[in-house]
Amino acid sequence: MIAEIYKIFKENNYATIGVCIYLFFILVAIFADLIATNDPLRINFSSSGLARNLPPSWEYFLGTTSNGRDIFSQLIYGSRNALAVGLSAALAVAILGTIVGLISGFYGGWIDNLIMRLADIALGLPFLPFVIVLAAFLGPSSWNVVIAIGLLLWPNAGRIIRSQVLTLRERGYIESAKVSGCSNFRIIFLHIAPNILPLSFLYGSIAIGWAILTEASVSFLGFGPSDVISWGYMLQDAYSSQALSLGAYIWFIPPGICIVLMVVAGFFISRGYEEILFPKIKK
Amino acid sequence: SASAEEVRSMKLWAREQAAGPAPHTAALIIAQTLNELGLDITVNAVPWPQMADQVWYKRLDEDTWDLTMWQMVSRPERSDPDEFTYNLFHSSTAEKGYNFIGYVSSAYDELAEKQRVTMDPDARKQIVDQAQQLLADDAANAYLVHPLLNFAYDNTQFKDGSAIEQAGLGIKNIWTYLNIEPINGNNDLVAQSLDEIQAINPFFISGGTDSWITEIVWDRLLRIGPNGTPQPWAAESFNWVNEQTIDVTLRSGMSWHDGQPVTTEDVIFSFEAPMDAEMVPMYSPFVKNIDSMEDMGNNVVRFNLKSSNAAFLTSTLAKINLVPKHYYGPIIDSLKGTGNNAETIIEEKRIGSGPFKFVDWRQREQVILEANSGHFNPPKINRWIMKEIPNVEAALGMFRKGEVNFLTDYKGDPAVLANIVEEDGDITLVKSVDVGFQYMAMNHRRAPFDDVNFRRAVSLAIDRDVMVNAAWAGNAVKAGSHISPALSFYHKDGITEFETGIDLAKKILEDAGYTVKNGRLHYPEGVSEKH
Amino acid sequence: MSTVLEFNNVSKYYDVSRNISEIFSGKKPKVRAVDDVSFKIQQGESVGIVGESGCGKTTLAKLILNLVNPTSGEILFEGKDISKIKDNDELIKYKRNLQFVFQNPYDSLNPRFTIKDILLEPLKALNFDPNKFETMITDVMNLVKLKNKDEYLYKYPHELSGGQLQRIVLARALIINPKFVVADEPVSMLDVSVRAGILNAFNQAKSSMNFTAIYISHDLALVKYVCERTIVMYLGSIVEDGPTHDVINNPLHPYTKALVKAVPVPHVNQSHDPLPILGNIPDATREYKGCKFADRCPKHNNECQGGEIKMGLVEAKPGHWVDRCSYNTS
Amino acid sequence: MLEIKNLSIHYVGKEFVAKAVENVSLKLNQGELLGIVGESGCGKTTLARSIMGVNPDSAKIASGQIYFNNNKILDADKKINDLDFKWKDIAFIPQSAMNSLDPVYRIIDQMREILVIRGGYTKNKADERSEELFNLVGIDKNRLRDFPHQFSGGMKQRVAIAMALALDPKIVIADEPVTALDVIVQRQILDLFNELKHKLNLSIILVTHDVSVVAYICQKVAVMYAGEIVEMGGVESILQEPYHPYTMGLNNAFPDLHSTNDFLVPINGSPPNLINPPTGCRFKARCPFEINKCNDKPDRYVNRDREAICWRTSDQKKLLEESKKLETWEIKE
Amino acid sequence: MFDFWSIVRRFLYMLFVLWIVATIIFFMFRLMPGSPLTAFIGTTFTDEQHDLLVKRFGLDKSLFEQYTLFIVNTLKGDFGLSFTYNKPVINMIIEALPNSIILTLFSLVIAYIFGVIAGAYLAWKRATFIEGFSIPIVLTTRSAPEFWLGMIALAFFSFQLDIFPSGGTSAAGVIYETTLSKLTSLHFYYHLILPSLVLALYLQGLPLLLMRSNMLEVMQEDFVTMSKMKGLSSWRIVIYHAARNALLPVATAFTLGVGFAFGGNVVIETVFSWPGLGRLLVFAVSSSDYPLAQGAFIFLTAILILMNFLADLLYLFLDPRVSYKTKN
Ligand SMILES: Nc1ncnc2c1ncn2[C@@H]1O[C@H](COP(=O)(O)OP(=O)(O)OP(=O)(O)O)[C@@H](O)[C@H]1O
Ligand SMILES: Nc1ncnc2c1ncn2[C@@H]1O[C@H](COP(=O)(O)OP(=O)(O)OP(=O)(O)O)[C@@H](O)[C@H]1O
Ligand SMILES: [Mg+2]
Numbered sequence A: 001m002i003a004e005i006y007k008i009f010k011e012n013n014y015a016t017i018g019v020c021i022y023l024f025f026i027l028v029a030i031f032a033d034l035i036a037t038n039d040p041l042r043i044n045f046s047s048s049g050l051a052r053n054l055p056p057s058w059e060y061f062l063g064t065t066s067n068g069r070d071i072f073s074q075l076i077y078g079s080r081n082a083l084a085v086g087l088s089a090a091l092a093v094a095i096l097g098t099i100v101g102l103i104s105g106f107y108g109g110w111i112d113n114l115i116m117r118l119a120d121i122a123l124g125l126p127f128l129p130f131v132i133v134l135a136a137f138l139g140p141s142s143w144n145v146v147i148a149i150g151l152l153l154w155p156n157a158g159r160i161i162r163s164q165v166l167t168l169r170e171r172g173y174i175e176s177a178k179v180s181g182c183s184n185f186r187i188i189f190l191h192i193a194p195n196i197l198p199l200s201f202l203y204g205s206i207a208i209g210w211a212i213l214t215e216a217s218v219s220f221l222g223f224g225p226s227d228v229i230s231w232g233y234m235l236q237d238a239y240s241s242q243a244l245s246l247g248a249y250i251w252f253i254p255p256g257i258c259i260v261l262m263v264v265a266g267f268f269i270s271r272g273y274e275e276i277l278f279p280k281i282k283k
Numbered sequence B: 001s002a003s004a005e006e007v008r009s010m011k012l013w014a015r016e017q018a019a020g021p022a023p024h025t026a027a028l029i030i031a032q033t034l035n036e037l038g039l040d041i042t043v044n045a046v047p048w049p050q051m052a053d054q055v056w057y058k059r060l061d062e063d064t065w066d067l068t069m070w071q072m073v074s075r076p077e078r079s080d081p082d083e084f085t086y087n088l089f090h091s092s093t094a095e096k097g098y099n100f101i102g103y104v105s106s107a108y109d110e111l112a113e114k115q116r117v118t119m120d121p122d123a124r125k126q127i128v129d130q131a132q133q134l135l136a137d138d139a140a141n142a143y144l145v146h147p148l149l150n151f152a153y154d155n156t157q158f159k160d161g162s163a164i165e166q167a168g169l170g171i172k173n174i175w176t177y178l179n180i181e182p183i184n185g186n187n188d189l190v191a192q193s194l195d196e197i198q199a200i201n202p203f204f205i206s207g208g209t210d211s212w213i214t215e216i217v218w219d220r221l222l223r224i225g226p227n228g229t230p231q232p233w234a235a236e237s238f239n240w241v242n243e244q245t246i247d248v249t250l251r252s253g254m255s256w257h258d259g260q261p262v263t264t265e266d267v268i269f270s271f272e273a274p275m276d277a278e279m280v281p282m283y284s285p286f287v288k289n290i291d292s293m294e295d296m297g298n299n300v301v302r303f304n305l306k307s308s309n310a311a312f313l314t315s316t317l318a319k320i321n322l323v324p325k326h327y328y329g330p331i332i333d334s335l336k337g338t339g340n341n342a343e344t345i346i347e348e349k350r351i352g353s354g355p356f357k358f359v360d361w362r363q364r365e366q367v368i369l370e371a372n373s374g375h376f377n378p379p380k381i382n383r384w385i386m387k388e389i390p391n392v393e394a395a396l397g398m399f400r401k402g403e404v405n406f407l408t409d410y411k412g413d414p415a416v417l418a419n420i421v422e423e424d425g426d427i428t429l430v431k432s433v434d435v436g437f438q439y440m441a442m443n444h445r446r447a448p449f450d451d452v453n454f455r456r457a458v459s460l461a462i463d464r465d466v467m468v469n470a471a472w473a474g475n476a477v478k479a480g481s482h483i484s485p486a487l488s489f490y491h492k493d494g495i496t497e498f499e500t501g502i503d504l505a506k507k508i509l510e511d512a513g514y515t516v517k518n519g520r521l522h523y524p525e526g527v528s529e530k531h
Numbered sequence C: 001m002s003t004v005l006e007f008n009n010v011s012k013y014y015d016v017s018r019n020i021s022e023i024f025s026g027k028k029p030k031v032r033a034v035d036d037v038s039f040k041i042q043q044g045e046s047v048g049i050v051g052e053s054g055c056g057k058t059t060l061a062k063l064i065l066n067l068v069n070p071t072s073g074e075i076l077f078e079g080k081d082i083s084k085i086k087d088n089d090e091l092i093k094y095k096r097n098l099q100f101v102f103q104n105p106y107d108s109l110n111p112r113f114t115i116k117d118i119l120l121e122p123l124k125a126l127n128f129d130p131n132k133f134e135t136m137i138t139d140v141m142n143l144v145k146l147k148n149k150d151e152y153l154y155k156y157p158h159e160l161s162g163g164q165l166q167r168i169v170l171a172r173a174l175i176i177n178p179k180f181v182v183a184d185e186p187v188s189m190l191d192v193s194v195r196a197g198i199l200n201a202f203n204q205a206k207s208s209m210n211f212t213a214i215y216i217s218h219d220l221a222l223v224k225y226v227c228e229r230t231i232v233m234y235l236g237s238i239v240e241d242g243p244t245h246d247v248i249n250n251p252l253h254p255y256t257k258a259l260v261k262a263v264p265v266p267h268v269n270q271s272h273d274p275l276p277i278l279g280n281i282p283d284a285t286r287e288y289k290g291c292k293f294a295d296r297c298p299k300h301n302n303e304c305q306g307g308e309i310k311m312g313l314v315e316a317k318p319g320h321w322v323d324r325c326s327y328n329t330s
Numbered sequence D: 001m002l003e004i005k006n007l008s009i010h011y012v013g014k015e016f017v018a019k020a021v022e023n024v025s026l027k028l029n030q031g032e033l034l035g036i037v038g039e040s041g042c043g044k045t046t047l048a049r050s051i052m053g054v055n056p057d058s059a060k061i062a063s064g065q066i067y068f069n070n071n072k073i074l075d076a077d078k079k080i081n082d083l084d085f086k087w088k089d090i091a092f093i094p095q096s097a098m099n100s101l102d103p104v105y106r107i108i109d110q111m112r113e114i115l116v117i118r119g120g121y122t123k124n125k126a127d128e129r130s131e132e133l134f135n136l137v138g139i140d141k142n143r144l145r146d147f148p149h150q151f152s153g154g155m156k157q158r159v160a161i162a163m164a165l166a167l168d169p170k171i172v173i174a175d176e177p178v179t180a181l182d183v184i185v186q187r188q189i190l191d192l193f194n195e196l197k198h199k200l201n202l203s204i205i206l207v208t209h210d211v212s213v214v215a216y217i218c219q220k221v222a223v224m225y226a227g228e229i230v231e232m233g234g235v236e237s238i239l240q241e242p243y244h245p246y247t248m249g250l251n252n253a254f255p256d257l258h259s260t261n262d263f264l265v266p267i268n269g270s271p272p273n274l275i276n277p278p279t280g281c282r283f284k285a286r287c288p289f290e291i292n293k294c295n296d297k298p299d300r301y302v303n304r305d306r307e308a309i310c311w312r313t314s315d316q317k318k319l320l321e322e323s324k325k326l327e328t329w330e331i332k333e
Numbered sequence E: 001m002f003d004f005w006s007i008v009r010r011f012l013y014m015l016f017v018l019w020i021v022a023t024i025i026f027f028m029f030r031l032m033p034g035s036p037l038t039a040f041i042g043t044t045f046t047d048e049q050h051d052l053l054v055k056r057f058g059l060d061k062s063l064f065e066q067y068t069l070f071i072v073n074t075l076k077g078d079f080g081l082s083f084t085y086n087k088p089v090i091n092m093i094i095e096a097l098p099n100s101i102i103l104t105l106f107s108l109v110i111a112y113i114f115g116v117i118a119g120a121y122l123a124w125k126r127a128t129f130i131e132g133f134s135i136p137i138v139l140t141t142r143s144a145p146e147f148w149l150g151m152i153a154l155a156f157f158s159f160q161l162d163i164f165p166s167g168g169t170s171a172a173g174v175i176y177e178t179t180l181s182k183l184t185s186l187h188f189y190y191h192l193i194l195p196s197l198v199l200a201l202y203l204q205g206l207p208l209l210l211m212r213s214n215m216l217e218v219m220q221e222d223f224v225t226m227s228k229m230k231g232l233s234s235w236r237i238v239i240y241h242a243a244r245n246a247l248l249p250v251a252t253a254f255t256l257g258v259g260f261a262f263g264g265n266v267v268i269e270t271v272f273s274w275p276g277l278g279r280l281l282v283f284a285v286s287s288s289d290y291p292l293a294q295g296a297f298i299f300l301t302a303i304l305i306l307m308n309f310l311a312d313l314l315y316l317f318l319d320p321r322v323s324y325k326t327k328n
């Protein structure tokens, strides 16, 4: 497993770039307190009143918002939210998808049927509208996105993993494990699971991008929390504070770029990963 | 001392930023300021239904709200002080009505009732002044500002200065629509609304924007004039027979948009229909005070009132839409017993007698009205069009590009607008002080807000200059009462002049026995949250 | 000699849906992979099962190993119905008796396990005494002619060649000293030059351990080197069953005859006569009435397909059974 | 008719070069049926495809030329532009007919494509020709309108043959045409080849790993091992009097339904890796008759129609005797 | 090929899924914080008015009663009256639907035409410099939030350059007699360009990458090698054989994309003030207009499920391997 991952990065530029981007943001998130020059939520005053819409300066690297908040610090702290949302969504999808796929694929029968019917329902729910309704239902919080992604995206991972399990189940070494007298538990976790972990990882890394984009959309539509700084919130703030008319590009371009970077990093990694998983495409 | 109880952490409810950036910023600043007093306040920004549900319907609950941002907006009938003075603070509305803050004062109740039946304006002003002062002394609300309303129009399409300002409402009013002069081949006034239009129905008070339309499609007997007082309109004249009786003479020669003449029968129908509260629930409060009506002949209709009411002209005669009986009578009859009321009418035709005729409405896109050239006061423009544009950025974009030529609903950053006006050079910007006001409400039912000293401290901690200059970016005037300086007659002079500052607030609290320990404010000895 | 394995009227049908319209319509075509099969295998015998692709050989093997449940019929192992084994201990006891050698060596070893782990799997799963693991491994590695065992034990499957892998597969099957081994085309994936080695190892292990063996192959020529008895299958049914020598040199069923004739031999002078068989490979999902072989049988008549003739074996010569129909017509 | 001269093909990867075909020379005459046998991975397909000029991009022609009727059709040094010989003169039958038919078009459309675009037939003539071809390979002409997946494996192989014959080629190259098939079908297809060869006076190159198949229909055989042709000659002499130890081993290792032997003789070890093939004789590691000299490249032994690459061709009789014994091939340790 | 009843069965199953979704949504709305009545709060809002509203909205009934009523009415095709508009929900949806459909289809068609061609092209140019920088660009466009792209497009093309209108479906004062006349007017399409281009920019990544990898895969297939052996021109091989086969999954992805994009258009509709179903839903949710929100949501779901269904059918039509059964 570790050797495999190492191989991916050794051979794959995309994946390497993706991981570098992640590492960068992870470092930023960890040291946000040190990097940020300001409390991202504090309203700053200048000698002439509220420090609103200031251009970049040494005090405010990227200037301030209409509320007098420091854009640069918001950008820095936004990485925390993005990572938290992205990674927990990834985890939710990977864990749910894996468990469901394993059970459904291995046991088959009515369990499989039931799970697949649930998957139909989940896939029948329009994604963004559902997140909106969920956000309205649970109240504004970034976790809505994670919950929604967990609830709605597991079928994608689950189905693929299930079909993978189905083929694995027919693979000689699984059958031979059965003949050797291994228990189902041992077969699932020792023989099958390691083989589908890469897939779980793949779907997890796809979910990161999804989660961040969705969080941004939901925030943008005004269903996000107002006391948590996220890039989506920043864009919403900029949009509703008319950064476009103000020509405050420095306000709405950087958060968008951060989102793009973070999401594209996920794509890069999953892409690199796909090439290893399904080498046919590459050759 | 050891036994003092810490003041709990609290939420300041506010609407999300998109619903209005300035009050949102204000909330953030206020929370930041109040926390300097040793409080722990976080801003809880939520959509309106959630906020209103908590503040309004759950006001009596155990775990309810503490602080909330709130606003009153301008409407023509609010040019009379009665609505705010009575409904907002009278104890009868504390349980379920608009007195959601739970302000209960028998002294105030008395004043509120008295101003209502005092017909002499000067005497009435005295009472209203007293009421304003009492509220200030009791620190009933932390009034923040009366915003400045921003309107702008393209002066290459309209003659500069041909818009008419109405006190407390700005230039977005019927007088402007009638008077504004299109130039350079332009014929249309293209207005804009951020809110979605919900209905165009003379029996339904729906969204705020909707009334801009009903107001000009349907005539009323009186209209609030540019100076804020009611003046004859469809009524040629009116005459108080006594304090409870008024004769109204209908203007002759008026006709409905379908060509039929406007009759006294129609007038009576227009006021009778809302009396059925089940059929026309929204308008029924405005005709509650009418005991009966009589057709006196010669186009005269007599209204007999149940009790004298100083606001009758404003809140009833200038409020009720005149509708043709021959058209709406059968519709209403057919609705009886169906469980649906007049608010559900979906008309193919919308027939009024107003200066504009209804032409077309495409939901969430635009409404088109056309000038009624046969009106006794015909507009100079040919068409009145309103685009529904849900976000201010797009609205401003369209205005700059000339797709909209009259900015009627600008809730965005006034500085942005000012910039644009400056850059463009062909825009006339008109700012007016709002009849409405923005404030922070406190829940009087709960400790510590049941303590007038605490309320005073909270209110006075907020620097109103910061509010005006920082939150509203200079686009507002300080508020000290619920009567706007726009209503110059009833506004109490000097009510906005009071000291503020964090030190003052701290002193008030200290004097009242509050203490600060470990950075947190504690109640005076022996006072506890739960009673 | 005692009967180790007994099939009594065993059938196994698979439901298959091949396309969306069948899924939509809920039609469920069945594949009669094994159709009403009965036979007995004695202790120490080695039995070859031959037949064309898809005739049900692998399914038969899976039935024996309890990897699939029969649709009907009973399978007795040492007199016990294996589908009735519920108790865990009993299951382990049963599994300790049986092993399987798979067709594809590249596929039947877990690529993430070292060779040693692979060999230990059955020992751990079947609760063998951990103290004996080392000696068991040494013994079995010798048996499959991988004498220099340390060279292999810590390698991963992808580091070995196909022939070596198949020896490991064989070793894993034999390590628990089973009474009964089923080998499903153990050499068909391998190069010709290494096939022989595996077969020889298999034969030697059999004679030294004396297990009962079933050897599955589509190649009659290979079966000849391993088995003394041969069962010929056609479309899920047994059409001929007898001593290998007899079956090859004196086939009774027309299908066996064609099969024997069709196998090319590495000599120049071969008969180029046309095969005594008609038509093409049959469709496994089809419902057959009467004799399944009828439409390819050179001697078929209307009666064959009419349903009057049932498939079933009769003993033509001692120990040599053949389908009733071809017995009657010959 | 077809001549391959010194052909070497290397697969060039990022970190390796696999010498899949090394110095292969071959001649094919009119009406001849040449078999190429060898084990998996020895370069048979690479060789066959290079004649058609369709090896993957990673395959580099390191040396050699191919001539058809004395026209160069492949050259290591320069690109050949006239590719009109394809299918008109040399046609190909692939290993898996299963995947070599486009799944989304009906057979008739794929036939027409060849006949109309490459052969210049009109549509009607093309259909007539298709029917004729189906007749020839023994499939009902009604099935022309079917899609590929509607045929069984054996029938697809027949369809592929019909397609190969569409433009009356002089040479047909068949890459393991029967490997995936059951023996009975295999036999039918082989018989079809035989029949067509006589009827149409075709030259056929039949690639296979099965010595018995070669024995059944070929006249000439080339034995490939690790990218090289180690032995070549008439089928009878190769089977009975092989010169190369590998051929001897291969013959031994092959099961024979009618032999009286009850054991098979394996060749030890496994074929070498083509990325780093051994120097000298490529078979030496597995050869029981290895001598020191084998570390050098053996000369090509040529004797009338026989060719072999081995140092010990002079000991042929003795070695052949030895090779029949099981002990000879016992693991050297 | 496939019989009528099979489709009916599948259709009934769709209804079942729809019913479950409707039920989930119904209860989510009822249990949501906030009240639909808050929209009516005003200084003159009285108790009687309040009670009347409660009664008219049916909120005085028990949750179970409300639910059964909702299901029964929905089955009748009656989605109730919108709380805020007092209009039948179905009318409002029907008014918004064409706008959404056109926006979605228009952008999807642009995205797919572009994506398919570019994907095929990139597959052809494999391992070249062009591919080297195209793929990251494509991945980047897929990673950008749609609304952000919309914002930038608005700021640039509309506010700065003034070549496109800044939102809505028509300029002020333009009256369309019917929906049809609207959908056929050039004016409407002028307004459609910017939002659909932004959407298309976001959507093109999927077909492009899918097409590319399918092409690469198909180009490896034996039948493509065979076509080369047959001496066919590379154009013919790429277009007639490779592209045709590679298109199969892209075509299904298109159908699925319709359903998906429909739900995802919410943000674009907001940025461009496009009066579609998504915006209607956002409005309804934020104003607790249950019937409207339910109606819009159920419609979106129905479209999604229907598209999933059509994707299956489409596959059936396009791929002979599933549509033509093997003859016996
Ligand atoms: N899991 C399954 N589901 C459905 N059908 C199956 C399944 N396994 C096998 N079959 C079908 O059952 C029939 C018999 O299959 P089986 O694998 O037993 O044949 P076989 O004789 O081993 O063939 P081969 O020589 O190709 O290995 C075939 O038609 C096959 O398609
Ligand atoms: N595209 C490729 N890239 C790199 N190496 C390749 C490629 N194709 C084949 N090879 C290698 O070249 C050698 C010869 O392959 P080829 O397919 O010609 O063998 P073959 O004799 O046809 O084998 P088989 O009997 O398995 O079909 C093998 O070692 C193989 O691994
Ligand atoms: Mg098998």
Ligand SMILES: [Mg+2]
Pocket: D044, D045, D046, D095, D175, D176
């Ligand atoms: Mg090959």
